[in-house]
Amino acid sequence: MDLSLNEHQTMLKNAAANFMERECPKNVLLQLDKHETGAPPELWHKIAELGWLGMLIPAQYGGSGSSFSDAAVLYQELGKGPLPGPHLSSAVLGALTVLEAGSEEQRRAILPRVADGVQVLTLAVLEPERRWGPDAVQLTAARSGGTFTLNGLKVFVHDALAATHFICAVRTTPGSSGAEGISLALVDRSLPGVSVRPLKGFMGWVGEVRFDGVQVPESSVLGALGGGWAALDRAIERALPILAAYQVGGCEAVFQMSVEYSRTRIQFSQPIGRFQRVQDHIIEITNAMDAARWVTNEALWKLDAGRDAASSVHMAKVVASDGYYTACNHAHEVHAGIGVSWEYGLNLHTRMSRTLYSHLGDPRYHKRRMAEALL
Amino acid sequence: MDFEIEYSTEQERFRAEVRSFLEANVPAAMVTTAAVESYTAEQYRMQRDLGRKMGVRGWLYPQFPQEYGGGGLDLDHVIILDEELERLGLHLPPYYDSGGKMGGPTILVWGTEEQKQHFLPPIFKGEVRTWQLLTEPGAGSDLAGVTTRAIRDGDDYVVNGQKVFVGSNNGAEWMWTIAVTDPEGPRHKNLSWFMIDSSLPGITMQPLELLTASGGEAGSASGEKQSVFFDDVRVPANCLVGGENNGWTVASTHLEVEHGGTGNIGRSRMREALFEHCRTHQLDGRPMTEDPDIRELLMDLYVDTEITRLYGLRNYYLAYAKKARTYEGPQYSAHRKTSNLKLTRTVQQILGYYALTTDPEYLVGEGHIEFMQRAGIVGTHPGGTIEVQKLIMARRIGIGSTPREKAGDLG
Ligand SMILES: Cc1cc2nc3c(=O)[nH]c(=O)nc-3n(C[C@H](O)[C@H](O)[C@H](O)COP(=O)(O)OP(=O)(O)OC[C@H]3O[C@@H](n4cnc5c(N)ncnc54)[C@H](O)[C@@H]3O)c2cc1C
Numbered sequence: 030m031d032l033s034l035n036e037h038q039t040m041l042k043n044a045a046a047n048f049m050e051r052e053c054p055k056n057v058l059l060q061l062d063k064h065e066t067g068a069p070p071e072l073w074h075k076i077a078e079l080g081w082l083g084m085l086i087p088a089q090y091g092g093s094g095s096s097f098s099d100a101a102v103l104y105q106e107l108g109k110g111p112l113p114g115p116h117l118s119s120a121v122l123g124a125l126t127v128l129e130a131g132s133e134e135q136r137r138a139i140l141p142r143v144a145d146g147v148q149v150l151t152l153a154v155l156e157p158e159r160r161w162g163p164d165a166v167q168l169t170a171a172r173s174g175g176t177f178t179l180n181g182l183k184v185f186v187h188d189a190l191a192a193t194h195f196i197c198a199v200r201t202t203p204g205s206s207g208a209e210g211i212s213l214a215l216v217d218r219s220l221p222g223v224s225v226r227p228l229k230g231f232m233g234w235v236g237e238v239r240f241d242g243v244q245v246p247e248s249s250v251l252g253a254l255g256g257g258w259a260a261l262d263r264a265i266e267r268a269l270p271i272l273a274a275y276q277v278g279g280c281e282a283v284f285q286m287s288v289e290y291s292r293t294r295i296q297f298s299q300p301i302g303r304f305q306r307v308q309d310h311i312i313e314i315t316n317a318m319d320a321a322r323w324v325t326n327e328a329l330w331k332l333d334a335g336r337d338a339a340s341s342v343h344m345a346k347v348v349a350s351d352g353y354y355t356a357c358n359h360a361h362e363v364h365a366g367i368g369v370s371w372e373y374g375l376n377l378h379t380r381m382s383r384t385l386y387s388h389l390g391d392p393r394y395h396k397r398r399m400a401e402a403l404l
Numbered sequence: 405m406d407f408e409i410e411y412s413t414e415q416e417r418f419r420a421e422v423r424s425f426l427e428a429n430v431p432a433a434m435v436t437t438a439a440v441e442s443y444t445a446e447q448y449r450m451q452r453d454l455g456r457k458m459g460v461r462g463w464l465y466p467q468f469p470q471e472y473g474g475g476g477l478d479l480d481h482v483i484i485l486d487e488e489l490e491r492l493g494l495h496l497p498p499y500y501d502s503g504g505k506m507g508g509p510t511i512l513v514w515g516t517e518e519q520k521q522h523f524l525p526p527i528f529k530g531e532v533r534t535w536q537l538l539t540e541p542g543a544g545s546d547l548a549g550v551t552t553r554a555i556r557d558g559d560d561y562v563v564n565g566q567k568v569f570v571g572s573n574n575g576a577e578w579m580w581t582i583a584v585t586d587p588e589g590p591r592h593k594n595l596s597w598f599m600i601d602s603s604l605p606g607i608t609m610q611p612l613e614l615l616t617a618s619g620g621e622a623g624s625a626s627g628e629k630q631s632v633f634f635d636d637v638r639v640p641a642n643c644l645v646g647g648e649n650n651g652w653t654v655a656s657t658h659l660e661v662e663h664g665g666t667g668n669i670g671r672s673r674m675r676e677a678l679f680e681h682c683r684t685h686q687l688d689g690r691p692m693t694e695d696p697d698i699r700e701l702l703m704d705l706y707v708d709t710e711i712t713r714l715y716g717l718r719n720y721y722l723a724y725a726k727k728a729r730t731y732e733g734p735q736y737s738a739h740r741k742t743s744n745l746k747l748t749r750t751v752q753q754i755l756g757y758y759a760l761t762t763d764p765e766y767l768v769g770e771g772h773i774e775f776m777q778r779a780g781i782v783g784t785h786p787g788g789t790i791e792v793q794k795l796i797m798a799r800r801i802g803i804g805s806t807p808r809e810k811a812g813d814l815g
Binding site for chain 2: 161184361
């Protein structure tokens with residue numbers, strides 16, 4: 030047993046931490062907060078140049094084929110910002126979905142461009158009045174000759190405004206339900222009939238994508254017709270611990286902010302950290318962070334070691350989503366007034382914790398998946 | 405015990421009078437059922453107009469003595485006014501006025517006769533609106549640690565210092581604050597309480613960008629919060645209320661009000677909006693209210709909001725029936741704050757992303773739900789954090805110490 034980072038991972042962690050410190054200090058993160066995609070081109074190019082968008086892409090498709098554990102080391106650092114932008118949507122969820130679902134030809138065509146950051150992918154799955162799962166997919170793709178025509182609406186699509194291409198879950202078998210009859214169509218955002226708009230509120234970089242008679246060639250369906258959900262599910266199961274690692278990073282950041290504040294904020298002539306009620310909040314943050322960390326780490330190890338990871342990856346999403354949410358709540362209690370001011374930066378995490386809580390299914394959904402694996 | 409308010413014929417007569425007054429005097433543009441974060445200047449002007457008209461009848465501050473511009477009305481009548489305004493989504497007063505709600509009772513309890521005559525009628529009649537200026541960068545929970553100074557110089561006090569997280573975006577005619585009048589004096593005996601004309605030279609402000617500026621339900625929104633700076637502001641000595649260096653004792657009155665001591669009989673619009681949404685919307689092709697998870701989550705929320713309502717009702721009764729109170733104020737406040745924060749997650753479990761969005765196509769309850777997602781966090785801080793409420797409860801229950809601390813004097 031060895032639960033420490035290896036040498037390579039330690040270097041990666043330091044490099045990522047340095048990058049965040051240099052390129053994304055708080056004032057930049059606050060600017061990104063108001064940016065439409067969260068990823069201005071200069072910053073996106075820098076990330077691509079570092080090879081960070083190709084980590085999970087095998088070498089033959091232009092990436093570095095790193096392990097899940099390695100990628101998670103990076104994501105944990107990015108989560109500390111939190112650094113917004115479509116890296117998770119494109120280089121993790123998008124790339125893994127193309128790997129799982131795509132034909133050899135499609136992988137060769139798409140993945141090198143994803144690794145370069147030229148092509149930006151995101152999943153478009155959820156529809157109005159639906160919760161996460163195969164029944165969320167109602168959008169129909171009618172076949173006529175060699176083309177599919179898409180009509181329908183996808184909502185709460187992460188990084189919708191940053192994406193150049195949507196991996197759109199569609200029903201290619203009329204009248205099908207559940208996981209059967211779903212296909213994944215790669216839709217170029219610039220096609221006629223595709224319209225995207227941001228959805229505002231207490232969430233970040235989430236949008237609505239409308240498909241209005243959008244015509245896509247049969248060749249843009251990733252892999253086998255009708256087998257889309259199974260492939261998507263496999264890809265997501267591998268992506269979940271990376272997302273969880275990003276949430277762990279978020280927990281670490283609010284933990285550090287809170288500890289630091291408890292040492293320096295003086296009330297009643299003493300640091301507030303002397304008050305047991307404040308200590309309790311920080312203990313809760315610490316526990317939320319470490320629970321998420323170790324559940325996530327084990328899930329990553331199982332994936333890399335080729336073990337059965339089904340219950341672990343879903344548990345990682347449960348514990349990290351609830352943990353990040355909880356950590357932010359307690360951090361707000363530690364900080365009181367200053368913590369809700371925009372300039373302070375805690376809000377960035379709070380909003381991210383809410384946005385990611387429902388992403389790819391909330392903890393209830395993933396507990397159901399755990400039960401399927403365990404019972 | 406009787407929880408049902410039985411309305412007398414006199415109350416029903418009064419209700420009819422109030423209702424026809426409101427129908428005649430509340431412009432449609434002022435009433436909005438949507439979540440309001442910040443009123444337009446026009447809406448604000450209408451609120452102030454209504455306030456003045458209500459003030460003339462003594463309905464703006466109905467429970468306060470007539471001789472000082474209040475209504476001199478008993479609980480029976482106050483309830484009717486509260487209920488009728490509630491129907492329109494308005495409050496008593498119909499704008500954020502910490503001066504009247506908290507400063508009013510404070511002056512009543514601690515002011516000289518001359519001060520009561522001078523300060524109270526304009527507030528109670530809605531001619532002026534006032535802000536509460538307590539918090540400073542270095543003094544939040546530790547309110548007695550304020551460092552803003554008010555040093556006597558001839559007939560004036562010269563005020564210097566900074567206040568934060570105060571006020572709103574529409575300005576105020578007056579502001580009240582506590583400041584150090586005896587820099588050498590011992591803690592709690594070095595402060596005095598002032599009502600200050602905000603047009604005095606040397607007062608400046610800067611808006612603050614917060615997650616929301618109000619921790620209550622939408623509609624009681626106070627727009628944005630401000631930092632207020634005092635730079636050699638000369639405040640006439642007769643604006644000091646309750647005796648020099650007695651400010652801490654004076655503050656106990658408004659702190660009691662702020663800690664929930666006067667209760668609340670409002671309903672939860674957030675809850676109504678959520679239930680209505682679930683009754684009328686589908687999830688995965690069937691009514692949301694048929695989903696077992698959602699049914700359970702809705703009942704979790706119902707239980708917590710009912711407890712909040714009942715604590716509020718109890719405190720409302722205790723305050724206006726002038727019954728003895730101990731820890732009830734902070735108990736209400738701590739429960740409301742704790743459960744509102746907890747319920748943000750419950751609501752997101754029910755609604756998913758719908759809980760978070762302000763997009764006109766997808767928002768729930770005209771924005772009340774997204775607003776509660778932020779206000780549930782922000783609302784844990786104003787008027788004393790949850791920890792501070794628990795601290796006060798502990799002292800008043802007498803945990804580990806005798807004698808027990810007393811509740812603040814509401815007069
Ligand atoms: C939306 C909003 C509106 C507001 N409106 C007003 C207003 O109109 N007028 C006004 O004057 N102020 C206002 N405030 C300020 C508010 O009263 C303060 O934020 C609050 O009292 C807490 O003070 P603080 O933010 O300085 O936190 P701090 O006092 O610094 O607290 C930090 C942490 O330390 C804890 N702590 C402090 N002392 C103790 C203790 N003895 N025991 C245990 N824990 C302790 C706190 O509970 C908290 O967890 C507003 C604040 C907000 C967010």
